[in-house]
Amino acid sequence: MTELQLSAVSRWYGNVVAVNDVTMHLGPGITGLLGPNGAGKSTLLSMMAGLLPPSAGTVTIDGTPTRGNIAIYRQIGLVPVQESLYDYLTGTQFVRLNADLQKVPSAAAATARAIGLVEMADAADRKVSTYSKGMRQRIKVASALVHDPSVLLLDEPFNGMDPIQRRHMMDLLSRLGQQGRTIVFSSHILEEVEQIARHVEVVVAGRAAASGDFSQIRRLMTDRPNQHLVRSSDNRRLATLLLADQSVRGVRLRGDKALEVESDDFGRFAQVIPRIAKEHDIRLIEVTPTDESLESVFGYLVGA
Template identity: 85%
Template sequence: MTELDLTDVSRWYGNVVAVNDVNMHIGPGITGLLGPNGAGKSTLLSMMAGLLPPSAGTVTIDGRPTRANIAIYRQIGLVPVQESLYDFLTGEQFVRLNAELQKVPQPGLAAKRAIGLVEMSDAADRKISTYSKGMKQRIKVASALTHDPAVLLLDEPFNGMDPIQRRHMMALLTQFAEQGRTIVFSSHILEEVEQIARQVEVVVAGRHAASGDFAAIRRLMTDRPNQYLVRSSDDRRLAALLLAEPCVRGARLRGDTALEVEADDFGGFAQVIPKVARDNAIRVFEVTPTDESLESVFSYLVNS
């Protein structure tokens, strides 16, 4: 089990602070690294990979510094966001090059295996200059997999991929996580992060804004009301009854089909609504949180 730790990590360029006093502990499984453009995600991934030294603090894998540590580099697979590749090489030549740099036994076989994992075997003998953006993304992932790394760092890995390619890549990352690998990836495709990474690390303006399960983070934000969509046999009457409850901040009808409710206390509301409905012979068909999606949590954290 490989663990990645950032302790009091900062990185600045002259007077510009890119990352400011970040602390993270990342274990096996899939962790989503989230933040708006310019938040410092790519800088953090570069420091995790040991390519960029922190200006202050430490980055370690299993207690060993990542920077200038060849043994650690052999445990890391990095997929950078930059699209610059050796376009004059074929896909197989590019992937084999990384296998050779990592001194993998039988680099040719390792390259073919990695290319097969990302479903690029049919295009392996084509020059990278002929690849689409999504194909370039996949061949970069293959290159990062040749040495079977325990830690996989991916910066916007889904860029340019079509829906089928994205589903395959998500399944591949999930498979790696089940094998016990430590995976960190940044993405703006929030609904896909939500599908494969319950653990999130949110960075805003270079600072660590939140860490943990995104739904749990949302519930800790007590200054924001929890929002629900409720469907019942009598939405109008249920709205009036709920407004009398201390934990309910607001309720409004959504046409004739549903009720939108805002509640201050997640646990309190979960107890109140079944009791109110039962005591007043109202059938509740649906109670769905509408602001526990990753997109909602991310929006709250960025704009708060």
């Protein structure tokens, strides 16, 4: 049962702070590392893998520092976000290269097994330069699995995959997690994390924003106030009517052109506003959510 521990970890580049005082305790199963682009996810994964030393704090696997430890490296499989591969190699040669570097016994059989896991056997003898983005992702995963690591780190692993490839990869990661491996994958897409990760670590601007069971964190996200921009044929009258409904927390007039509406219940508000407009003969011109981006959700979590 392998455990990955980050203790007060920071990483900076000159005056730029990429990761700031992050502590995480990651055990067997799947952990989703969730955050907007530029949040520090890739830097965290690089430090977990021992590729990048923390500027402060420690990263350990079962109490042993990851950085500069060959025995620890043999326990880690890394799928980086970078797409640059050895394009002149075939898929088989690319995976076999990591098997040889890891001194895997029966490297040829291990290579075939790893390629089979990601369903790339039919394309294994083609050069990597001919692969689509989704195929490149899958062959990187095969390379990371060839030495049977106990810790698997994946940076945006579903990029470029079509829906069938994505479903297969999610099923594969779920099976590996059920086997007791410690799996951490990063994503800026909430739905990807929701489908396979029960434990979630949320990072925003290099800081830990939330940690724990996905359903609890998801509830925080869905219970947050929802912001809408509303334009209608009679904004002042509509504002008065909306304030009388329990789903609406507040309304602010943006001159005579629009309303800014804050709702506590997105589902109810979506039903109420067209009903009110119809009953009072008010024409709705625009109803636009203004805080649906993950950045706004994460910002809400940080302030929660």
